[in-house]
Amino acid sequence: MAGALLFEERNSHTLKDGRMVTVFMDLWSIDPPEPGLLESRFKLSWIAFDESDPSKRVLMDCHKPLGFHLHIDTGPQIPVTASTLDEAYALFRSKIAEYFGEELEV
């Protein structure tokens, strides 16, 4: 299994109420494709955490053998479903909005 890092960014944002949230996203392409990965080829790790308390976080992962799953704070993994990378990212956005109470635009 060979992996190529396709994307990595770490950005910070301020919510309307003044809280700051840091979002770290990376994405790997795995060759050859493997079942259990997103679209059989993407391994990812996305995390959004509260800058005043990093244990307050939304974390999404997709890696073997767990597949695509979510952690809230330091809780256990919760399996989630997405069939495409676009769907996975939309889900991550919605979980961030749900957890932090608003969309992160700035």
Place this chain on the structure above:
Amino acid sequence: MKTYTFRYDPGATLDQAGQRMLKAARGGKPSVRKDEMACADFKTLLKIARESRLEIFRTIVNKKPDSIHALAKILDKDHSYVFRECQVLEGFGLIQLEKASGEGRPKVRPIALYDRIVFDMGMNDAELATAHGQ
């Protein structure tokens, strides 16, 4: 010497980061920004890279404390405050928190991954657009 950059970048919104990621995935052309943190507004940048936080990082670089407890002692700050700040520094990718088992209370050692910090506040819109491949 390894350098970490705090960057002002109007394109560092979640929307635009998502677009860059999906473009990299579909086009196969990597978009990798290692060793940096970007903010789409100055206010956030100045808050996240605040003086008290950088002082903690500077102490880790120079004093190489063997535990958070030792770091808090050097800084004469509350342990829980220093621990939380170290978690933030780890989340930024500036340090690594290494858990060491041994006798007594488990130690967490902060290890600096960089020894220089740069603030990059590009003001040229055309240059920033080029950086995003626009």
